[in-house]
Amino acid sequence: MNTIKGFRFSTVEAAIKKAGRKDLALIFSEVPATAVAVFTTSTVKAAPVLVSQKHITSGSAQVLVVNSGNANACTGEPGMAAARETVHLVAKGLGISDTAVQVCSTGVIGVQMPMDRVRAAFPAVITGLSSGTLEDVALAIMTTDTFPKLAAKTEQVGGIRYTVAGIAKGAGMIMPNMATMLSFIITDAAVEPGFLDSSFRQAVDRSFNAITVDGDTSTNDTCLLMANGMAGNPRITGGSPEGNSFESALNDVLLSLAKQIVKDGEGATKFVEIRVSGAKNDADAKRAALAIANSSLVKTAFFGQDANWGRIFAAVGYSGAEVDQSLLSLHFDEVCMARNGICAGDDAEERGTAVLKQKEFTVTVDLGIGNSTATVYTSDLTHEYVSINADYRS
Amino acid sequence: MNTIKGFRFSTVEAAIKKAGRKDLALIFSEVPATAVAVFTTSTVKAAPVLVSQKHITSGSAQVLVVNSGNANACTGEPGMAAARETVHLVAKGLGISDTAVQVCSTGVIGVQMPMDRVRAAFPAVITGLSSGTLEDVALAIMTTDTFPKLAAKTEQVGGIRYTVAGIAKGAGMIMPNMATMLSFIITDAAVEPGFLDSSFRQAVDRSFNAITVDGDTSTNDTCLLMANGMAGNPRITGGSPEGNSFESALNDVLLSLAKQIVKDGEGATKFVEIRVSGAKNDADAKRAALAIANSSLVKTAFFGQDANWGRIFAAVGYSGAEVDQSLLSLHFDEVCMARNGICAGDDAEERGTAVLKQKEFTVTVDLGIGNSTATVYTSDLTHEYVSINADYRS
Numbered sequence: 001m002n003t004i005k006g007f008r009f010s011t012v013e014a015a016i017k018k019a020g021r022k023d024l025a026l027i028f029s030e031v032p033a034t035a036v037a038v039f040t041t042s043t044v045k046a047a048p049v050l051v052s053q054k055h056i057t058s059g060s061a062q063v064l065v066v067n068s069g070n071a072n073a074c075t076g077e078p079g080m081a082a083a084r085e086t087v088h089l090v091a092k093g094l095g096i097s098d099t100a101v102q103v104c105s106t107g108v109i110g111v112q113m114p115m116d117r118v119r120a121a122f123p124a125v126i127t128g129l130s131s132g133t134l135e136d137v138a139l140a141i142m143t144t145d146t147f148p149k150l151a152a153k154t155e156q157v158g159g160i161r162y163t164v165a166g167i168a169k170g171a172g173m174i175m176p177n178m179a180t181m182l183s184f185i186i187t188d189a190a191v192e193p194g195f196l197d198s199s200f201r202q203a204v205d206r207s208f209n210a211i212t213v214d215g216d217t218s219t220n221d222t223c224l225l226m227a228n229g230m231a232g233n234p235r236i237t238g239g240s241p242e243g244n245s246f247e248s249a250l251n252d253v254l255l256s257l258a259k260q261i262v263k264d265g266e267g268a269t270k271f272v273e274i275r276v277s278g279a280k281n282d283a284d285a286k287r288a289a290l291a292i293a294n295s296s297l298v299k300t301a302f303f304g305q306d307a308n309w310g311r312i313f314a315a316v317g318y319s320g321a322e323v324d325q326s327l328l329s330l331h332f333d334e335v336c337m338a339r340n341g342i343c344a345g346d347d348a349e350e351r352g353t354a355v356l357k358q359k360e361f362t363v364t365v366d367l368g369i370g371n372s373t374a375t376v377y378t379s380d381l382t383h384e385y386v387s388i389n390a391d392y393r394s
Numbered sequence: 395m396n397t398i399k400g401f402r403f404s405t406v407e408a409a410i411k412k413a414g415r416k417d418l419a420l421i422f423s424e425v426p427a428t429a430v431a432v433f434t435t436s437t438v439k440a441a442p443v444l445v446s447q448k449h450i451t452s453g454s455a456q457v458l459v460v461n462s463g464n465a466n467a468c469t470g471e472p473g474m475a476a477a478r479e480t481v482h483l484v485a486k487g488l489g490i491s492d493t494a495v496q497v498c499s500t501g502v503i504g505v506q507m508p509m510d511r512v513r514a515a516f517p518a519v520i521t522g523l524s525s526g527t528l529e530d531v532a533l534a535i536m537t538t539d540t541f542p543k544l545a546a547k548t549e550q551v552g553g554i555r556y557t558v559a560g561i562a563k564g565a566g567m568i569m570p571n572m573a574t575m576l577s578f579i580i581t582d583a584a585v586e587p588g589f590l591d592s593s594f595r596q597a598v599d600r601s602f603n604a605i606t607v608d609g610d611t612s613t614n615d616t617c618l619l620m621a622n623g624m625a626g627n628p629r630i631t632g633g634s635p636e637g638n639s640f641e642s643a644l645n646d647v648l649l650s651l652a653k654q655i656v657k658d659g660e661g662a663t664k665f666v667e668i669r670v671s672g673a674k675n676d677a678d679a680k681r682a683a684l685a686i687a688n689s690s691l692v693k694t695a696f697f698g699q700d701a702n703w704g705r706i707f708a709a710v711g712y713s714g715a716e717v718d719q720s721l722l723s724l725h726f727d728e729v730c731m732a733r734n735g736i737c738a739g740d741d742a743e744e745r746g747t748a749v750l751k752q753k754e755f756t757v758t759v760d761l762g763i764g765n766s767t768a769t770v771y772t773s774d775l776t777h778e779y780v781s782i783n784a785d786y787r788s
Contacts, residue, residue: 044711044719074704076720076736109704110737219708296690296775310468310503314613317438325438326470342470343504381690383777 004152004163005188006030006230010128011140014121016114017069017107024121025140026090027064027184028129032100033226035061036197038204040221046073047083048103049220055087055099059193061226062100064184065090065125068141068169072105072113073219082113089119093126104182104222106143106169134186138167141182145169145264151256153249155189157242162189162231164249170261181208183223183257190229191246195238199247200225207254210286210376211262225250259377268379270302271360275375276316278367284321285374288365291319292378299381307352309337316365327368333361398546398557399582400424400624404522405534408515410508411463411501418515419534420484421458421578422523426494427620429455430591432598434615440467441477442497443614449481449493453587455620456494458578459484459519462535462563466499466507467613476507483513487520498576498616500537500563528580532561535576539563539658545650547643549583551636556583556625558643564655575602577617577651584623585640589632593641594619601648604770605656619644653771662773664696665754669769670710672761678715679768682759685713686772693775701746703731710759721762727755 007029011022037056039049055061065086072079087101105113138148152165168183185200204223229235236242263271274293279285292298295315301308309330316323329339332355336344355361401423405416431450433443449455459480466473481495499507532542546559562577579594598617623629630636657665668687673679686692689709695702703724710717723733726749730738749755 040711042708042711043715043717044707044722071704074707074719074722074732074735074737076734079736109702109708110732112737219704219711308503310465310613313438313468314436314503317436317613318434321437323437325468328438328468338468338504340470341468342473343468343506 004165004186006228007186007188008129009132009134009137010125011132011136012121012125012128014067014117016067016117022136022140023069024067024118024125025065025137026125026129027134027137027186027226028094029062029186029226029228031228031230032060032062033228034059034191034193034196035102035224035226036200037102037222037224038201040218042219044074044219046071046105046220047075047079048072048105049222050080051083051087052102052104052222055102058099060100061102061224062096063090063094064102064104064224064226066104066137066141066182066184067118068106068143070105070107070111070113071109071220074110075112078112082115085115086118089122090126093123102224104220106141106182106220109219134165134167137184141167141169143169147264149257149260149264151253151260153252155245155249157189157233157236157245160231160233162187162233164189164253166253166257168257168261170264181218181221181223181261183208183254185223185225185250185253187225187227188229188231189227189246190231190233190235191227192235192237195236195243196225196227198238199250203247203250203254206251207258211258211378262377262379265379267382269359269382270380272302272378272380273362273375274378275362275364275373276367277364277373278370279372279374280322280367280370282372282374284367285372286376288316288319288321288367289374289376291315292363292365293376294378296381299378302356303380303382305353305356307332307337307349307356309352312363312365313338313341316367321367322369323367324369329366329368331364332356398559398580400622401580401582402523403526403528403531404519405526405530406515406519406522408461408511410461410511416530416534417463418461418512418519419459419531420519420523421528421531421580421620422488423456423580423620423622425622425624426454426456427622428453428585428587428590429496429618429620430594431496431616431618432595434612436613438468438613440465440499440614441469441473442466442499443616444474445477445481446496446498446616449496452493454494455496455618456490457484457488458496458498458618458620460498460531460535460576461512462500462537464499464501464505464507465503465614468504469506472506476509479509480512483516487517496618498614500535500576500614503613528559528561531578535561535563537563541658543651543654543658545647545654547646549639549643551583551627551630551639554625554627556581556627558583558647560647560651562651562655564658575612575615575617575655577602577648579617579619579644579647581619581621582623582625583621583640584625584627584629585621586629586631589630589637590619590621592632593644597641597644597648600645601652605652605772656771656773659773661776663753663776664774666696666772666774667756667769668772669756669758669767670761671758671767672764673766673768674716674764676766676768678761679766680770682710682713682715682761683768683770685709686757686759687770688772690775693772696750696774697776699747699750701726701731701743701750703746706757706759707732707735710761715761716763717761718763723760723762725758726750
């Protein structure tokens with residue numbers, strides 16, 4: 001991982017759910033950073049989401065505190081008190097104001113935070129800032145994830161190098177708007193706040209809002225971006241070559257993290273890119289792509305390596321997108337499975353099955369009625385998904 | 395099964411997909427019957443759906459021809475020709491007009507109908523009308539169903555007995571509006587056509603449109619009702635005690651069939667009734683109930699007998715229904731799991747787990763903000779579901 005100037009990291013074992021792993025972490029900027037965040041659209045929001053949403057309105061943040069093992073969701077007023085106390089412990093330990101703290105939680109829903117154990121983790125989690133790494137934090141926020149998710153990109157502006165780096169956790173409950181998904185992006189670039197906000201939201205739409213594992217949206221989803229300007233570059237603004245480079249780096253980092261989340265989808269054995277083209281408008285394109293990506297029947301067929309293309313047209317049919325079935329075409333990678341709504345030929349099945357035997361492939365549906373396109377990413381639905389989620393808490 | 399006057403049945407082995415089972419069937423009324431039907435709302439409709447939709451506009455039907463083993467969907471103009479030819483073979487064999495024939499198919503999508511084998515089944519399928527039963531037809535339309543689905547109810551009007559009987563097939567792709575679901579209801583009652591239509595649509599809404607197995611809607615869904623009047627009763631009209639009895643019998647038959655479909659949901663081990671109360675309006679109540687019923691995370695928790703009630707609130711949260719999380723309450727049967735949005739007590743988990751160990755139970759969520767309610771029925775998501783759908787065509 002590249003160095004990102006002025007950021008420090010810490011992870012400790014607070015034993016929030018069980019002992020034996022780091023589960024409480026900080027990402028700290030030595031100076032206040034320009035910050036933007038997007039949160040779950042669910043109306044059932046975890047306590048830390050409610051607290052962080054309020055703090056982010058300042059447009060600035062200096063530290064993130066995050067725990068795994070407990071989502072602090074559906075915990076009522078005691079949960080709010082726990083989130084606020086956690087914020088205050090961090091603020092006090094660092095000598096900053098409470099509103100400069102962002103707080104996130106992930107884990108089981110409906111169980112109160114064991115605040116005695118969180119309190120006991122102080123001051124160790126503060127003093128640990130001298131030695132931690134971003135990778136440590138990526139490990140500490142994992143729940144059913146099987147690998148830590150990191151991405152970074154380095155760019156230059158006016159001869160000065162800066163880095164955009166990020167981590168994420170995902171696994172289950174992955175669905176646009178958003179997913180049980182936490183993602184934290186940091187950069188040492190100086191970026192004009194309005195441009196930071198717009199480029200961040202656009203990058204989120206193309207990445208985290210374009211992936212789906214099981215169609216479930218969580219109570220805790222948070223994606224936070226902090227830009228502390230410590231690279232010392234001339235401030236990046238929109239509509240400039242430097243702005244374009246920054247946007248491109250941000251898009252790359254977020255898309256890389258989003259794809260890692262899908263690849264680590266609970267029990268997933270396949271990574272599938274779903275492209276819909278020829279839609280009447282953008283909303284229809286995304287609707288059709290998501291209907292395919294979320295169909296249990298389509299996803300089990302991927303797992304079974306069964307070129308059952310009719311299920312894909314069936315999903316397009318109920319998506320709500322405007323469709324003329326006689327104009328539909330379908331490709332698995334370069335293999336045409338269907339055109340004009342019907343089977344493309346006798347050898348399509350055999351050739352299509354060969355594509356599905358790969359670990360990664362692309363499904364392209366052309367609706368044939370317009371010019372709009374959308375791309376989403378999904379995984380297959382497997383025995384392992386059922387096992388993981390049937391036994392998650394045991 | 396009770397006798398339904400003037401209806402005859404036939405099933406033959408046409409070997410449409412493979413040999414060894416009856417897969418082509420007729421339901422024939424000796425006189426033209428008043429008929430109403432609802433079809434899939436998918437924009438990708440199977441050829442037989444397109445043909446039947448046209449014929450039903452006459453308000454009358456005399457025979458249904460149905461096959462399993464091939465959905466005749468995504469088959470283009472050759473598929474339309476196959477559906478029309480099948481209709482014509484039946485009409486010619488019975489000496490009636492083509493428009494008096496309803497046609498339905500279920501099975502694999504995207505494969506042309508083997509019309510040589512369908513043709514070869516004539517005249518046997520016509521002559522078979524002397525000996526077949528409604529149970530035979532229920533068996534012939536099964537695909538991944540593990541048992542045939544039948545229901546019947548007998549009522550009286552003016553001292554004359556009549557019967558409402560029905561069969562259905564379901565298993566996978568079960569989702570409102572509607573499901574891969576065929577259901578055929580017959581009655582020997584004489585019923586005023588407008589009242590027949592309105593009571594049928596209402597019964598469908600409370601039954602087939604209130605069940606969900608995997609959230610997938612199919613290309614072939616059809617629910618058909620034929621009333622031939624051969625019981626000889628005075629014609630039943632709406633707003634009368636006789637009308638109420640008829641509606642009640644129709645509701646009972648459809649709800650029984652719908653519940654049988656859920657119980658036979660692919661790989662299902664649990665039957666779960668989801669009740670949402672206290673919603674702002676009916677649409678919100680149904681939205682919240684369906685979000686719970688369709689959540690893969692909730693359904694795997696049912697399979698795992700894991701009283702992970704937070705996932706249910708999470709589903710309510712993203713359903714789109716108006717929610718105040720501090721007012722939510724949840725019961726598993728009579729056990730209160732959560733009230734005011736938080737855990738109801740230390741023993742809730744143990745008592746809730748005991749409920750989930752049953753084969754059937756009720757989940758009740760009260761939103762606490764209004765007076766509207768909705769009830770839907772669902773199953774759990776199991777290893778077996780994945781196996782069935784990964785290997786369906788092999």
